[in-house]
Amino acid sequence: MSAFVRRYPAVRYATRQIRIRLPQRLGGLDPAHVPPRVRHFELALPARSGWAGGGPAALAVTAPGDLRVPRRLHHGGLAGYEPEATACFLALLEHARPGSVLDIGANVGLYAALAAARGRRRVFAFEPTPQTAATARAIAADNGLDVEVVQLALSNHSGTAALRLSAAADTANSLACGPGPQIGRIPVTVDTLSHWRERTGAHPAVVKVDTAATEPDVIAGGLEVLRRCRPWILCEVRPHNGVEQRLMALLEPFGYRWYHLSGEPPYTPSPMIGGAGAAHRDRMWLFAPEAVPERVWRLARAWRAAFAGR
Template identity: 40%
Template sequence: MPLAIRLPHHSGVLEADGSYPRALNVLSRKQTAVQRQLRRSGLAGYEPVTQATLLALAQQAPPGSAVYDVGAHIGLYAALIDAVYGHRLSVHAFEPTPDTARICGDIRRHNGLGFELITSAVSDTPGTAELYLSLKAESSNSLNAAHRKHTETVSVPVTTLDAFTEERSARPHLIKIDVETLEGQVLAGALETVRRHRPWIVLEILPGSDHDALGRALDVLAELGYGLHLLQPESPWPGRNRGDYRRHVGSQCRDWLLAPAPLTYDFHLAVRTWLRTILACDERTNLMVPAGASFPRGWNAPYLRRTRFTPREDGSFLHCEHATHEHATSPVPRAERVRLSERRVGDEPFDATLFEPC
């Protein structure tokens, strides 16, 4: 049964970057582990601090730079970043599991997004490898046979981020890595990219990760001036050194930031602002319709920039969106103006009837 999730409303980004969709069609409420979690909790319950960090880092990315989502699964993060910043960033999603990659492509198509889907695994050496399909959930599929119990394998192509970056002449600003224990190998295959472009890197580290390979990669990044920070709801995030990071692996927070520069007050403020907007996107804001039915009209209408209302002689109001050099204008009936004025300060221009709790 179709499921659409509400996207966070960030007034500052709308003012600076323009409108973006208010919702994302993730197609199904139960097909994959990620979709099931979104059904239960919306974006608010799915790694909200990681989401906020990625969106804050994308917010500061120079126009024309690239974002890599390595281990994209159904492409949630790629879709989220592309929906908000796709007009000025190129987003590339890497997902080797055939069925999951197909869903990722379907989500891209149904939402009219432009991120690139690369149906390949990422490691330290290009070629082919066996992908082990987890009995637990498709989100645990890995090139590491020991990661989860499995009964099936599939042969998949493998690339490196260095090879991909050179081939595309890309300028990555942000890399997200979630590859189920082989983070060190992905980093080892990206060291030239790191040296040349100094991207920000968000990665998941699990207790079963290959800590020898990861440790070697972290040593190189430390020599290049990278700091290591555990993503946590509270900020600022203290730096961790190569020697003690393993003490924190296995905690409730499992995503880390490899930062090429010191974390500033403005960065932490951006993360907190995004986090607040993401936490408003809980299960009550989900939109679900019966199988075969269409979403209501306007379900994905873009958020608007700040709007002002000017009274007209006939009692209606003229609304002017501060969005373009040629301000779009249209008459707004008095009843609509009253409905909008009843929202709390800071609330988004959003039709709540489209997102009733199910």
């Protein structure tokens, strides 16, 4: 019954409306802590000092109330959501050679929206969960952003697979078999990054990957893209089944360097990729095809300052 309630938003909302009328000693909920059925808010998009690229000052966000990323953005803005990674991402959009931006494991498409709002590159957002992909598509359309949302799971093979729907959070939906509780599985289309690039002719320059523990599979399916295109990659590294070692084995032959995005830039190259023991906000890494120039860190610092209103 619990899994059924969690899986279907309408049922979940109706159940909560009943529970907020019950005393808390009988399992009732505090109305102050119940998310709305639909969340509406404006997300401010700061511009760094000296920025002349234009774009909207804010994004209008409409999303199901339960989704984790919109909830965090609603309460903390960009300054409270992966500020090290988003600042570095915006810096890379200014620095990287011409090419497209790929937001792999996009969820509601925050990184894709930032790329479209603060750049002029072709932007793709990959999200296999139907409801979440629809939300990403709606946010882009509502704000007039040129983002192509691709309802596809990228991995190391082509075909179909079962996407595990996490009971903990929509951000933990994954093709990986994790230890946490789940509310079910849905079939999704799967392909490799290399096959997708061959079909579309895209030339990735900046790539963000967050696929809840299958990041090595995404990289393995895109080795030809790494060889040909040499994209800059932002990647979340979760401690799960040797993810760190697999990523190093895949990236090292292509001369990539890795930088842990934690604290204030500049960041120094790390001898190893690590995820164990890292807090959630400290799991983002930069995989760089060359030594990172000081200009990138300078731009990242400027974007961090803009997030904080300095």
